[in-house]
Amino acid sequence: MTDRLKQLFLLAGFLAGSALTALEAPFCRLAGDHKAAGAINIVVPEKYPLVNFAAEELLVFLQEGGNQVQPSPAVNPDALCIVLGDCEMARAAGVSLEGVPRDGYRIVKKGNLVFISGQDSKGPADFVKGDSGHLDMLEVQDYATLFGVYEFLERFAGVRFYFPGKMGTIVPQKTLALPESIDLLDYPAMDIRTVGEPGQWYDEVRVCANRRFPGNVKLAKMRSRHRILMRNMSNSLQKGDYINRFLKTHPEYFALGNDGKRIPEYKNRHHCQICVNSGIEQEIFADIKAFSQGLPPSARNIPPFSSATPNRWPSMFSQGIVNLTHDDGFVWCKCPVCAKIADADQVSKDLAQRQKVSHAVWKFTARIADRLKAEKIDTRLLLLAYHPYDQVPDFPIPDNIVTAIVLFPGIQGHNASMDQQDALLNAWRAKTGSKVSLRAWTGKYNARAFPGIPAFCHNLLGEYFSRRADWFSGAFCYEGADQFIFSYLNVYVFSKMAWDPQRDYKAMIDEHFELMFGPAAAKMRQYFDEMEKIWDQEIMLGMHETALGGVYQVAQPYDLWRKVFSQSRRDHFNAIFDAAEALTANAADSLERVRFMRKNVWDSVLAQAKEFDALQETVKNFRLYVPGDAYLRPHFGTRNEVQTIVSVSETPGSFIFKFHCQEPRITEIRAQAKGRDNGDTWMDFEAEVFLNPSGDQKHYLQWIANDAGALDDYAFTVNEPSLGIKWNGQAKVETRRGPDFWECIFDIPKADLGDYCRDGFPVMFYHKRAFNNMKDNELVTTYKWSCLSSKALNDPTEWGRIVLTGRDENLVVNGTFKGLEDVAQSRKTYREMKTNPEKQSLRFDHEQFIRDGVSLHISSQEVGNVGVELPVDISRMKPATKYRLSFFCRTQKLDGLGLRGEIYWGNGVYSSPFKEQRIKVFGDNPWHRLSYVITSPDTLPKQAYMYVRIMQSIGEAWIDDCRLEEVPEAKP
Ligand SMILES: [Zn+2]
Numbered sequence: 013m014t015d016r017l018k019q020l021f022l023l024a025g026f027l028a029g030s031a032l033t034a035l036e037a038p039f040c041r042l043a044g045d046h047k048a049a050g051a052i053n054i055v056v057p058e059k060y061p062l063v064n065f066a067a068e069e070l071l072v073f074l075q076e077g078g079n080q081v082q083p084s085p086a087v088n089p090d091a092l093c094i095v096l097g098d099c100e101m102a103r104a105a106g107v108s109l110e111g112v113p114r115d116g117y118r119i120v121k122k123g124n125l126v127f128i129s130g131q132d133s134k135g136p137a138d139f140v141k142g143d144s145g146h147l148d149m150l151e152v153q154d155y156a157t158l159f160g161v162y163e164f165l166e167r168f169a170g171v172r173f174y175f176p177g178k179m180g181t182i183v184p185q186k187t188l189a190l191p192e193s194i195d196l197l198d199y200p201a202m203d204i205r206t207v208g209e210p211g212q213w214y215d216e217v218r219v220c221a222n223r224r225f226p227g228n229v230k231l232a233k234m235r236s237r238h239r240i241l242m243r244n245m246s247n248s249l250q251k252g253d254y255i256n257r258f259l260k261t262h263p264e265y266f267a268l269g270n271d272g273k274r275i276p277e278y279k280n281r282h283h284c285q286i287c288v289n290s291g292i293e294q295e296i297f298a299d300i301k302a303f304s305q306g307l308p309p310s311a312r313n314i315p316p317f318s319s320a321t322p323n324r325w326p327s328m329f330s331q332g333i334v335n336l337t338h339d340d341g342f343v344w345c346k347c348p349v350c351a352k353i354a355d356a357d358q359v360s361k362d363l364a365q366r367q368k369v370s371h372a373v374w375k376f377t378a379r380i381a382d383r384l385k386a387e388k389i390d391t392r393l394l395l396l397a398y399h400p401y402d403q404v405p406d407f408p409i410p411d412n413i414v415t416a417i418v419l420f421p422g423i424q425g426h427n428a429s430m431d432q433q434d435a436l437l438n439a440w441r442a443k444t445g446s447k448v449s450l451r452a453w454t455g456k457y458n459a460r461a462f463p464g465i466p467a468f469c470h471n472l473l474g475e476y477f478s479r480r481a482d483w484f485s486g487a488f489c490y491e492g493a494d495q496f497i498f499s500y501l502n503v504y505v506f507s508k509m510a511w512d513p514q515r516d517y518k519a520m521i522d523e524h525f526e527l528m529f530g531p532a533a534a535k536m537r538q539y540f541d542e543m544e545k546i547w548d549q550e551i552m553l554g555m556h557e558t559a560l561g562g563v564y565q566v567a568q569p570y571d572l573w574r575k576v577f578s579q580s581r582r583d584h585f586n587a588i589f590d591a592a593e594a595l596t597a598n599a600a601d602s603l604e605r606v607r608f609m610r611k612n613v614w615d616s617v618l619a620q621a622k623e624f625d626a627l628q629e630t631v632k633n634f635r636l637y638v639p640g641d642a643y644l645r646p647h648f649g650t651r652n653e654v655q656t657i658v659s660v661s662e663t664p665g666s667f668i669f670k671f672h673c674q675e676p677r678i679t680e681i682r683a684q685a686k687g688r689d690n691g692d693t694w695m696d697f698e699a700e701v702f703l704n705p706s707g708d709q710k711h712y713l714q715w716i717a718n719d720a721g722a723l724d725d726y727a728f729t730v731n732e733p734s735l736g737i738k739w740n741g742q743a744k745v746e747t748r749r750g751p752d753f754w755e756c757i758f759d760i761p762k763a764d765l766g767d768y769c770r771d772g773f774p775v776m777f778y779h780k781r782a783f784n785n786m787k788d789n790e791l792v793t794t795y796k797w798s799c800l801s802s803k804a805l806n807d808p809t810e811w812g813r814i815v816l817t818g819r820d821e822n823l824v825v826n827g828t829f830k831g832l833e834d835v836a837q838s839r840k841t842y843r844e845m846k847t848n849p850e851k852q853s854l855r856f857d858h859e860q861f862i863r864d865g866v867s868l869h870i871s872s873q874e875v876g877n878v879g880v881e882l883p884v885d886i887s888r889m890k891p892a893t894k895y896r897l898s899f900f901c902r903t904q905k906l907d908g909l910g911l912r913g914e915i916y917w918g919n920g921v922y923s924s925p926f927k928e929q930r931i932k933v934f935g936d937n938p939w940h941r942l943s944y945v946i947t948s949p950d951t952l953p954k955q956a957y958m959y960v961r962i963m964q965s966i967g968e969a970w971i972d973d974c975r976l977e978e979v980p981e982a983k984p
Contacts, residue, residue, distance in 0.1 A: 035111050038199060038512075040167075044192020051091040052188065053084035060134040062149070063097040065225065066158040070094065073165050076183045087125065092190070094126045094164075097157050102129045115239055116199025117160030121190060128164055130156025149226075150206065150233055151240040152331065159237050163198060172527055173235040175500040176219040176228050179608045182527045204241045204449055204486025205510035206233070207503050211493030214612055229496060236507035243327040245416065245451050245488055246396055248335035250284035251328035252299060253314055254292065265292035267345035275343050282339035288376035289349040296336070297380050303329045304391040333414065336377050337396040344369050344400070359400050370403035381410040396451060397440060404439045415440060415448050416486070421555070422452035423469065423476045423489070425548040429555045437483060447485035454506070455491035455499055462551065462572065464620040466498035466613045467491075468544040470505045474517025477509035484513075497612045501540065529609075530602035532592035536609065539588050543613075550576045568933055569942065573624040582621060585614060634799045634812030635772075637820055638662055642777055642812070643865035644795035647805075650902075650938070652859045656795045658777045660814055667765075669758040671699040673779055676752055680783040683719035689737050693722045695782065699756040702776035702811070705768030709808040712774075713765070717745040717756050730808065772815040774808045799862045799900065799939070799973075823895070824958050825883040827974035829856055830864035840883055845961060847876035854880060860970050862900045862939060867972040870962055875908055879961025882974055884915065891952050894979040897925065898943035899960055900972045903933055908965030910934035915946060915976065918953040934965070939972075945979055 052074060056067050067083065074081040087093045087101075095101055098109055107120045107127045117130030133153035149155050165171040168190055172182040213228045220226060226234060244251065255276045258265050266274040267285040275285040286292050302312045308323045309316050317324035328335050344356040354368040377395050384391060394414040395401075402418065409415060417440050419433045440448050455467040477484070487510050493499035501524065508520060525533040525540075551572065553565040567576055589610045596603035636642050644656040654674040661668045675681065681697035694700075696718040704712040714726040727739030741764035748755040762768065777797040786792070796805060797812055826832055826842050833856050835841045846852045851874040861867040872878045889895075899913050910932040914924040925944035926932075933942065960971050 035113070036197060038197055040194070040196040040198075042191040042194055046189040046191050049079065049092040049188045049190060051088075052079055052081040053088050053091040053093045054081065055084050055087055055093050055095045056097060057095065057101045058097055058099040058134075060097075060132065062132045062134070062153065062155045063157050066096055066128075066155075066161045068225070069158065070096070070161045070165065073171050073183055074169065074188060077169055077171070077188070078185050079188050089124070092124050092126065092188075094128060096128050096161070098129045098132060102127045112197065113199045114154065114203065115156050115159060115237070116197065117156045117163065119160055119164055119194055119196040119198075121192075121194035123192075126164075126190070126194070128157060128160040130154075130158075130160045132157050150230075150238050151243060155234070158234065160198075162235055162237065163196075172524070173232075174504055174524060174528065175496065176231045176235065177217070179605055180500060180528075200237070200239070200511045201513055202484055202486045202510045204239060204488055205236075205507060206238045206240045206488050207499070207506060208488065208490035209492045210499045210503050211491065211496040214495060214497045232496065232500070232503065236503055237511060238507065241331060241486060242333060242335050242394055243330060244335065244337075246337050246398060246418075247282065247339050248328045248337040248394075249286065250282075250339050251326040252296070253326075254286065254295070255284055257313055258292070258295065262290075262292070264347070265290045265295070267343045268347045268350075269343065270346070282341040284339045285341075285343040285345075286338070287345040287347055287350060288372055289345070289347070289353075293376060293380055297383055300329075300334050300380070300384065300391055300393075301387070301389060303334065304332075304389045332390070333392045333394050335394040336380070337394065337398065337416075338373070338401075340398075342369075342373075342398070342400055363403075366400040367403045370397075370401040371405040371407075373401035374405040374409065375407065377413060378407070378410055381412050385410065385412060394449075402436070404443045409444055411444075411446075414485075415444050416451050416488075417448050419450060419452040421552070423454050423472055424552065424554075425472055425545075427554050437480075441483060447483060449486035449488075450484050451488045452490070453492070454489045455493050455502060462566075462620070463494050464616040465547075465551070466495070466543060466616075467493065467547045467551075468498075468501060468540050469547070470501045470521055471517075471541065471544060472548065473502055473505045474509060474521060477506075477513045478517050481513040484510075486510075495612070495616070497609075528602070528605050529592065530596060530599045532595040532602055532606050535588055535592040535595060536606065539585060539592075539609075539614070542585075546576060565934070566932070568935075568937065569624060569940075573621055577617060577621055582618065585617075589614060634797075635815050635820070636660060636775075636797075636812065637815050637818075638772075641864070642797045643861065643863065644777060644779055644797050645799075645861070647778075647794040647796045648791075649793075650860065652795075652861065653793060654781070654795075655858065655865055656779050657865065658797065662762075662816070665763070666759045666761050667703075669701050669760070669777070671754075671756040671758075671777070671779060673699070673754045673756070673781075674752065675754050675781070677781075677783055678749055678752060678754060680785070681719055681754065682782040682784050682786075683722075685718055685722040685724075686720055687722055689724050689740070690722050691724060691737055693718050693724045694780070696720075696722070696780075697754070697782045698780050699758075700776075700778040700780075701758050701760070702778070702806075702808075703760070703765065704774040704808040704811065705765035707769040707773040709774060712806075712808055713739070713741070715741075715743055715745075715758055715760065717747065717758065719747050719749065719754065719756075721745070721747065728806070730806075771817045772813050774811040774813045776805065776808075776811045778805060799941070821977050823885045823888055823976040824974045825885055827882060827899075827958075828864040828972060829866050829868050832856060832866075839955070842883075843881040844878075845881055845959065846878045848874060852876060852878040854878065857970060860902065862972040867900075867902075867970045868960075870969045870971065872962060872966050875964055875966050877961050877963050877965075879959060880971075881916075882958045882960075884956040884958055884976055886952055886954065886956050889948055889952055889956075890978070891948055892950050893948050894945050895948060896943055896977050896979050897923070897946050897958070897975070898941055898977075899974040900939055900941050901933060901937070902939045902970040903935065903937045904968040905936065906934045906962060906965055906967030906969055908934065908967070909963040910965055911960070911962050911969050911971075913942065913958065913960045913974070916957045916959055917949050918955060921949065921953075923947070933969075934967075939970075941973075 054067050054071055056063055071081060107118050107129050109131055120127045131154045169188055170184040174180040219228050219231055259276050263274050265286055266276050267287050269275050276283045299312050303325050309325045316322045317326050344354055344359050346356050353372050354365045358365040359369050377393055381393050392412045392414055394416060396416045396418055398418045417437055424430060454469045489506055491499045508515060525537045529536040551567045592606045596606050639661040642658040646652055657672045659670040683696050685693040685696055693716045698716055698718045701715045702712055710730050712728055716724045723745045724737060725741050725743060726737050728734040743758060743760045746757045779795040781793045800810055832842055837843050844854050852872045855869045856866050857869040858866050868880055870878055897913055901911055912926040914922050916922055923946035925946055958974055960974055962969050
C-alpha cells in the first residue's frame with residue numbers, strides 16, 4: 013500500500029461529523045475508555061515555520077514525559093498519529109476551521125488519528141525576529157495550531173507551562189493515554205490578551221537553544237497564548253506622522269496653545285496634539301481608506317513600520333484596526349471653534365469642561381467611523397477612553413469603534429478606587445451595550461522605586477476577572493516588573509482568565525502550588541499570598557487626595573524597611589522558607605523549586621533590606637573631624653530647646669571635650685553630687701563623654717561631671733561583667749557658669765585610653781538638664797550626639813565617631829548650612845530656588861537639625877517647586893565615576909511629587925535618581941537619610957550644583973547634611 017492509500021484507508025473510518033455548523037461555545041466531548049498510546053508519530057502534512065515549531069514543542073514535551081515519539085512524513089497505521097496544522101488531510105477528515113474565531117483551534121481524535129488544527133499564518137518568513145520589542149507572532153501572525161498543541165499537552169499529558177525552563181514547567185512522567193474519541197473546540201473569550209513589561213529573565217540560559225526559536229520571555233508569552241491586537245495602546249496618532257506631513261501646509265490641523273503657537277511647535281514630548289474641529293479628519297479618513305484597500309503607506313506619504321518592511325503600515329494601523337488614541341498629555345485646542353466648546357484652562361479642574369472635551373473627541377472619532385460604514389470599509393477604529401476623554405459621551409458610539417477603558421491604578425484589592433473604576437466601566441458598558449477592552453496596570457507600575465520586591469497579584473487577578481466574567485472583550489495588563497520571576501504567576505493567572513474568565517481560578521492557583529512545590533505547597537502559598545497582601549495593602553497605599561488632586565501613594569523607603577519588612581517580618585519569611593525546605597527534603601524536584609524561589613523572589617528582598625541597612629550604617633558613621641564641633645540633638649522628641657555644642661580638640665597628651673550648653677534656667681541647675689566617683693552625678697544637671705578608644709564597639713569608658721565639680725568615671729564591656737565605677741583614670745574637669753550658659757571642659761589624658769585607634773574611634777556625648785525643685789510632671793530633657801532616633805545610649809554600634817586624620821570628603825559646599833545666615837547668596841555659597849516667593853520660604857532652623865546645629869526648612873503654601881542650590885567642588889571630582897548622593901530629610905504634611913535631590917551638571921543635564929526611580933518622599937516622616945548612587949558625566953563641566961527641592965508640592969520639609977562622596981571601588 014502506498015502512503016497515500018494508507019492515509020485514505022485510515023481516513024475512511026473517520027466520522028465526517030466534526031464540521032461546525034454555527035459558532036458554538038467551546039466544548040470538549042470525550043468518549044470511550046482511555047488507552048495508553050504506544051508509539052506516537054507526529055505528522056505535519058503541510059510544512060510552514062509556525063507548524064514546524066508546534067511539532068517541535070509537541071515532540072519535546074511528549075518525549076520528556078517518557079513517551080516513544082518521533083516525527084513521521086506520513087500517517088502510520090501502527091502508531092498513534094498526531095496530525096498538525098490546518099491542512100487538506102484535516103479538512104478531508106471533517107476537521108474544519110470554518111467559523112472558528114481567531115486564535116481558536118480544534119482537537120479531534122478518531123481511532124488512532126488525532127488532528128490538532130488552528131488558523132496559522134503560513135508565510136515562509138522566519139517567524140522569530142529576536143527577543144526585543146514586540147513580536148510578530150503575538151501581533152501579526154496567527155499561530156493557533158500551536159495553541160492547540162499547548163492545550164493538548166496541558167489537558168491530556170498534564171503539562172503545565174508556568175514559565176519556560178525546568179523550574180517553571182511541569183512535565184509528568186507518564187505514558188500518554190487518550191480516550192477513544194475526542195472532539196474539542198476552543199477559542200479565547202478576549203481578543204487582546206497581553207501583559208506589558210513582565211520583566212527580565214532570571215538567567216542567561218535560553219530555553220530554546222536554537223536561535224531560530226523564541227527567547228524566554230517571548231516563549232513565555234506564546235505558551236500563555238497571548239495576542240497583541242494593538243502595539244501602541246496610547247500615543248498612537250503620532251505614528252501617522254501628521255506633524256511632518258501637515259504642520260507647514262495645514263497648521264490649523266493642530267491644537268492651538270498659548271500665544272498663537274501650535275502645540276507641535278513646542279518641543280515637548282507628546283506634541284502631536286490635533287484640533288478635532290480643523291478638518292484633519294479628512295486626511296485621517298483617507299489614510300484609513302488607503303490602509304484598508306491594501307495600498308502601501310507610501311501612497312499616503314506615511315513612513316512604513318520599518319525601512320525593511322516598506323509595505324507594512326506603522327503601528328497605528330494594524331490587523332484591520334486603526335488606533336485613533338491621541339498623544340498622552342492631551343491638550344484641548346484654543347482655536348475659536350474649540351474655545352466655544354470648552355475652556356482649555358479648565359479641562360483638568362472642571363468635570364463639566366472635561367465632559368465636553370470627551371464628547372468632542374468621541375464625536376470626532378464617531379464621524380470617521382460613520383463615514384467608514386457609509387463607504388462600506390470594514391476597518392475598525394480603536395479609542396482608549398483616556399483622561400480627559402474618559403467621560404462617557406451622550407450619543408451612541410458606532411459599533412465599529414473598539415472602546416478600550418483605561419483603569420488607573422487598575423487591579424487591586426477592594427478599595428474605594430476599585431468602586432470608582434467599576435462605576436466607570438459600567439457606564440461605558442452601558443453606553444456601548446457590549447463588552448469593553450481593558451487597559452490596566454497591575455504589578456509594579458507605580459512603584460519601580462522598589463527594585464527586588466515582587467508584586468504578586470495572582471489571587472486578585474483571578475478574582476477580578478472571575479467577578480467580571482462577561483465585562484471584557486480584551487485586556488492589556490501592564491506589569492512593569494523588574495524581574496519576570498516576580499510576575500510569572502500574575503501572567504499565568506491573567507492569561508488563563510483572559511482565555512476563559514469562567515474558570516475556577518482558585519483551583520488553578522492551588523494546582524500551581526501543588527505541582528510546583530509538592531509537600532511545601534502550603535508553605536509556599538503562604539509566602540506568595542502574604543507577599544501579595546503586603547504589596548496590595550502596605551506598599552500600594554492607594555489614591556490620596558491632595559492639593560494636586562488625586563495622588564497615588566506608595567510606601568516610602570523608611571517605612572518599607574523599618575515597618576513593612578521589619579526584622580521580625582524578615583525572620584518570619586526566612587522561617588517559612590526554612591520550613592518549606594525541610595518539608596521537601598525527600599522530594600528533590602520540589603526542593604529545587606523551593607530553593608529557586610527563595611533565591612529569586614525572597615533573597616532579592618533581603619538584598620534590598622541589606623542595602624537600606626547599609627545606608628543606615630553610613631548614618632551611624634556620623635563623623636567629627638578633630639578639631640571640630642558636635643551639635644547635640646534631643647534624645648527624646650525632635651525639638652531642640654537649647655543649643656549644646658561639644659568642641660573636640662587634642663593636645664599632645666590629652667583629648668579636650670568642651671561642652672558649651674545654652675541654658676536659660678542657669679540659676680536652677682541641679683548639682684548635688686560631690687567629689688570623685690560619687691556614683692550619683694548622673695542624676696544632676698550634667699555632661700557625659702563616652703569613648704570606645706579601641707574601636708571594637710565593645711569596651712568603652714564613660715565620664716560624668718556636674719556643676720559642683722563632681723566627676724565619675726567608669727569602664728564597661730557590653731553585655732559582660734565590668735569594672736564600672738571601680739575603674740579610675742586621671743581625667744580632670746573644669747566647669748563655668750555664664751548668665752545663660754554652662755560650660756564643662758573634660759581633659760582626658762591619652763594615657764588613660766590605652767592603645768587607642770590613632771585614626772579615630774566611636775564616641776557619644778550626652779547632656780542632661782535637671783533642675784532643683786522640679787515639678788512632678790516636669791520632664792528632664794536630655795541631649796546626645798547622634799543622627800538616629802534610637803533611644804540607646806550605651807550601645808557603641810550606634811555612636812558617631814571622631815576622626816583624627818584626613819578630611820571630610822564631602823564635595824557639596826555648605827551641605828550642612830552652617831553659617832549661611834551671615835553669607836550673601838551666590839553661585840559659590842548657596843542660592844534659593846522658588847517658583848513663587850510670596851507663597852514659599854526657606855529658613856535656617858536651629859531647632860531641627862542633624863549635623864551642625866542648623867537645617868534648611870523648606871516650606872510651600874501653594875503647589876510649586878522650592879529648594880536650594882548648593883555648589884559642588886568639581887575640582888575634586890573625576891569623570892564617569894560613581895558618587896553617592898545623600899541627604900537627611902524630615903517632612904510634615906508634604907503633598908505632591910515630594911522631595912527630591914539631584915546633581916545639575918549644567919546645560920540641562922541632571923543626575924536625578926529620585927525622579928528616575930520614582931521615589932516620592934511625602935506626608936509625615938521623621939528624620940532619615942536618603943542616599944543613591946549616580947555616575948558623573950564623561951566630561952566634567954566647569955561648575956556643578958546639588959539641588960534639593962520639593963517638586964510640585966505643598967507642605968514642609970527639612971533637609972540637612974547634603975553630601976556627594978565618591979563610592980570606593982569594590983575590591984575584587
Ligand atoms: Zn481647534
